[in-house]
Structure formats: C-alpha cells, structure tokens
Amino acid sequence: MEQSMQERWEQAILAAREKTSRKGIGTLGEKQVHCAVKYTIEPNDTYHEIRIGSFVADVVTPQGIVEVQTRNFRSLSKKLGAFLQTGRVTVVHPVAWHKWICWVDGESGEVSCKRRSPKAGQALDVFYELYWIRTVLKHENLTLAVWLMDMEEYRLLNGWSRDKKRGASRYQQVPLGLGQIVTLQTPKDYAALLPPMEGAFTKKELAKAAHRSPTWAQRTLATLKELKAVAEVGKRGREKLYQLYS
Numbered sequence: 001m002e003q004s005m006q007e008r009w010e011q012a013i014l015a016a017r018e019k020t021s022r023k024g025i026g027t028l029g030e031k032q033v034h035c036a037v038k039y040t041i042e043p044n045d046t047y048h049e050i051r052i053g054s055f056v057a058d059v060v061t062p063q064g065i066v067e068v069q070t071r072n073f074r075s076l077s078k079k080l081g082a083f084l085q086t087g088r089v090t091v092v093h094p095v096a097w098h099k100w101i102c103w104v105d106g107e108s109g110e111v112s113c114k115r116r117s118p119k120a121g122q123a124l125d126v127f128y129e130l131y132w133i134r135t136v137l138k139h140e141n142l143t144l145a146v147w148l149m150d151m152e153e154y155r156l157l158n159g160w161s162r163d164k165k166r167g168a169s170r171y172q173q174v175p176l177g178l179g180q181i182v183t184l185q186t187p188k189d190y191a192a193l194l195p196p197m198e199g200a201f202t203k204k205e206l207a208k209a210a211h212r213s214p215t216w217a218q219r220t221l222a223t224l225k226e227l228k229a230v231a232e233v234g235k236r237g238r239e240k241l242y243q244l245y246s
Contacts, residue, residue: 012039064088073129097148123182131219134226150176187229200241
C-alpha cells in the first residue's frame with residue numbers, strides 16, 4: 001500500500017536526524033530540514049545527490065529533478081539554468097510556519113527552554129528569495145513548491161548586543177510538523193500569494209498589507225513585473241503605483 005505524505009514525512013524526520021547526527025555527515029552543508037524534505041520526496045537515497053553535468057541534483061525521480069533550497073536562491077541560478085534544459089524541475093522551499101526558538105551557549109553548551117516565536121511564516125515569504133531567479137520562473141519545465149512546516153530553531157548566543165541575541169547565528173533548524181504545501185506554476189499562482197489589494201497600490205502599501213519589510217515588497221514587485229502579473233500604472237506623489245493584472 002502506498003504511504004501517505006504524512007507517513008513519509010514522519011519517517012523522513014527520523015532518517016534526517018540519524019543522517020545529520022553522524023560524524024562527517026553533511027559534506028554539502030546539509031541540515032535536518034533539507035534532509036527531511038529529500039527523504040519525504042524519495043525515501044530511497046540512491047536517488048539522492050545525483051550528478052547531472054557540472055552540478056549535483058538533490059533528488060532525481062522519473063518525474064524529474066527536485067532541488068531543495070532553504071535560502072540563498074542567488075546560488076541556485078546557474079544550476080537551475082542547466083537543469084531546466086534537461087526536463088522537469090521542482091524547487092522546494094521550506095518556510096517556518098510556526099517556530100520555537102532555543103538559545104545555545106557556545107561555551108557551556110547549555111540550551112535554553114524553547115519559546116514560540118510570535119512571527120508566523122507564510123508562502124508569500126518566498127518572494128524575498130524568488131527575486132534572484134525571477135527570469136526563469138515562467139519556464140515551462142519549472143514548478144515551485146513552498147512547504148510550510150513547524151520547526152524548532154537553535155541559535156548561538158554569539159550576537160553583538162548585550163544579551164548576545166541581536167545578530168546571532170542560526171545553528172540548526174529541526175523539522176516538526178508538515179503543514180500546507182503551496183504549488184506555484186503560473187503568474188496567477190504567484191500573484192495569488194499577495195494579501196488582497198484594492199485597485200492601485202504603492203510599494204509601502206503592499207509592505208504594510210503583508211506585514212513585511214520594504215525590501216520584501218521591492219523584491220516582490222520586481223518578481224511579479226518579470227512574470228507580467230503586475231504593472232506600473234502611474235504615480236501617487238513620488239511613489240510608483242502598481243496594479244495586478246485581472
């Protein structure tokens with residue numbers, strides 16, 4: 001009997017913890033979230049880390065290549081350009097839906113009690129990274145999948161502030177529950193991630209409606225313009241006005 005997605009996820013978490021806890025594991029910088037997603041997609045690791053040309057694909061299945069990218073989409077650009085010439089490619093981007101923070105003292109090794117972050121991740125967070133690959137998003141061979149998941153996040157107390165938390169390094173993210181998977185293929189799919197925007201709007205208004213930073217709004221609009229999902233329709237004072245295509 002074929003396993004459900006939830007069953008594969010639960011087994012994948014166990015496999016990820018085992019793999020990433022071994023000494024010397026992670027020669028490609030692999031972390032638990034990255035590993036868990038790979039094992040959920042394909043439990044048989046003989047299909048993992050397959051060389052294709054000058055690059056290594058995370059997973060290769062009969063349905064195509066799967067790349068798991070937690071962040072830094074800028075580094076994905078060249079690899080994606082090469083893979084898209086060979087056939088179907090799915091980029092999976094994990095997003096922390098609900099997150100619990102644990103602080104680690106680098107000297108003593110002491111770990112604080114976890115506290116839930118007030119911030120909740122959404123699929124629209126992916127726009128911050130999509131900016132770097134916006135020119136290939138309309139490629140017929142490309143699918144993007146945003147996986148919303150619960151995580152524990154361990155951070156080192158090595159920041160510059162008095163309590164050492166500001167500017168601290170993220171050490172590890174530990175996957176917990178798997179929530180919604182949002183699949184994106186068309187310009188309308190990407191535009192649908194935005195909060196409701198009535199009529200024309202500015203970059204600042206988009207940032208406020210989405211509760212995100214101005215940088216996120218700027219990258220989002222640049223990406224949607226490339227997809228021809230949004231257009232500039234004038235100005236309000238010095239601010240450019242944008243409107244979604246119907």
